[in-house]
Amino acid sequence: MGTDTGHVALAARDLGKRYRRGWALRNCTFELPLGRVSALVGPNGAGKSTLMALSTGLLRPSEGAVEVLGNTPGTGGTDSKLAFLAQDKPLYRRFTVDEMLHAGRALNPRWDHAYAHRLVQDAGVNPAARISTLSGGQRTRVALALALGRRPQLLMLDEPLADLDPLAREEVMQAVMAEVAETGMTVLLSSHVLADMEGVCDHLILLAGGRVHLAGDVEDLLANHRLLIGPRRAEGHGLPAGAVIEARATGRQETLLVRNGGWTATTGWEQLEPTLEELAMAYLRSASPSRSSRSPEVAVA
Amino acid sequence: MIEFRIDRRSGVATYLQLVHQTKHALRLGLLQPGDRLPTAKEVVAATAINPNTVLKAYRELEREGLVEPRPGLGTFVRRSLASAGTQADGPLRGDLDGWLQAAKAAGLEREDVEALFKSVLDTHY
Numbered sequence: 001m002g003t004d005t006g007h008v009a010l011a012a013r014d015l016g017k018r019y020r021r022g023w024a025l026r027n028c029t030f031e032l033p034l035g036r037v038s039a040l041v042g043p044n045g046a047g048k049s050t051l052m053a054l055s056t057g058l059l060r061p062s063e064g065a066v067e068v069l070g071n072t073p074g075t076g077g078t079d080s081k082l083a084f085l086a087q088d089k090p091l092y093r094r095f096t097v098d099e100m101l102h103a104g105r106a107l108n109p110r111w112d113h114a115y116a117h118r119l120v121q122d123a124g125v126n127p128a129a130r131i132s133t134l135s136g137g138q139r140t141r142v143a144l145a146l147a148l149g150r151r152p153q154l155l156m157l158d159e160p161l162a163d164l165d166p167l168a169r170e171e172v173m174q175a176v177m178a179e180v181a182e183t184g185m186t187v188l189l190s191s192h193v194l195a196d197m198e199g200v201c202d203h204l205i206l207l208a209g210g211r212v213h214l215a216g217d218v219e220d221l222l223a224n225h226r227l228l229i230g231p232r233r234a235e236g237h238g239l240p241a242g243a244v245i246e247a248r249a250t251g252r253q254e255t256l257l258v259r260n261g262g263w264t265a266t267t268g269w270e271q272l273e274p275t276l277e278e279l280a281m282a283y284l285r286s287a288s289p290s291r292s293s294r295s296p297e298v299a300v301a
Numbered sequence: 302m303i304e305f306r307i308d309r310r311s312g313v314a315t316y317l318q319l320v321h322q323t324k325h326a327l328r329l330g331l332l333q334p335g336d337r338l339p340t341a342k343e344v345v346a347a348t349a350i351n352p353n354t355v356l357k358a359y360r361e362l363e364r365e366g367l368v369e370p371r372p373g374l375g376t377f378v379r380r381s382l383a384s385a386g387t388q389a390d391g392p393l394r395g396d397l398d399g400w401l402q403a404a405k406a407a408g409l410e411r412e413d414v415e416a417l418f419k420s421v422l423d424t425h426y
Contacts, residue, residue, distance in 0.1 A: 181352035
């Protein structure tokens with residue numbers, strides 16, 4: 001597909017998936033470089049899980065193509081260099097942790113048993129305990145050990161932190177990040193809690209309504225946008241419509257999110273670099289049909 | 302060894318927080334030449350931030366000549382930012398301590414002291 005697939009962990013080109021009720025994903029084009037930790041962000045029904053299912057080969061695209069580590073998924077099982085942890089963290093509840101790890105060994109051609117064991121041990125989980133007796137956080141750590149036992153180059157996690165208490169969220173992210181530091185693997189994790197992603201992700205893919213609205217390096221994206229705060233003007237803000245992602249007015253004050261230097265010729269505005277959460281929220285709100293009719297073009301940094 | 306503290310709500314880029322905290326420790330003499338900085342894995346295991354961020358902060362500190370990586374061993378402090386004036390037992394610190402006691406005795410609140418200090422600081426720097 002791309003010219004330098006050697007540096008790309010995941011690439012989509014005009015990717016689309018149609019179910020009977022309509023398109024779940026359409027015109028999806030982006031590249032996730034190797035070694036990045038990327039957030040896949042979007043509201044419920046945005047197409048996050050569909051995108052992950054297409055990447056693992058569990059679904060086939062209706063149009064376009066997706067490549068995982070240079071290969072097309074689904075042509076011979078899930079790529080052995082890819083590990084995917086589904087949102088429901090599927091484990092056999094009646095198995096013990098040890099039996100679960102043995103299942104991992106039996107089911108995966110590429111499997112590092114000692115490593116998976118160590119991860120379970122690091123999590124403080126008793127290998128003799130039954131899965132059904134574990135807490136949500138412990139279950140996530142066991143599922144993570146099973147995914148990492150494959151020694152993946154690309155780890156995809158679908159809502160890994162949902163249903164976890166704050167301490168368990170922190171511990172799961174610490175465990176994932178420690179393995180990134182050790183192995184340099186690429187991570188794609190979906191979440192709708194943006195606060196969890198700040199400081200964790202250096203790359204962002206923002207989906208809404210089945211389309212990519214924003215994709216790229218987090219620092220580049222932040223540097224390419226400004227929040228402008230100033231008095232609300234009767235004649236309107238006067239900035240080029242294409243540069244303004246979102247305009248919100250409260251009383252006498254107006255707040256704009258502006259991209260690609262659209263703020264350079266302006267005066268009378270306080271200029272701030274947005275946080276990742278502010279940036280993503282503005283794009284999500286502007287993409288939501290109930291909020292605004294404006295639908296920004298795809299911005300890629 | 303230095304322990305980093307990440308404020309996700311501060312709006313300051315995470316790698317810059319690491320750079321600032323390291324420099325702060327160098328200024329106060331809490332980190333000295335030859336000291337090892339925590340490895341990326343040690344930092345992320347404690348803070349759950351992206352290891353690339355830690356490496357970026359260390360590259361920045363290296364670019365400024367403050368630390369140096371030693372392959373297989375870690376990243377080590379090369380140069381201190383502490384001057385005689387910023388040491389814990391330095392005479393300037395003692396003067397400031399005395400001044401602050403006077404300010405407190407005069408009934409100034411923390412915010413008053415900060416505002417006063419900053420306004421005088423701004424006239425000199």
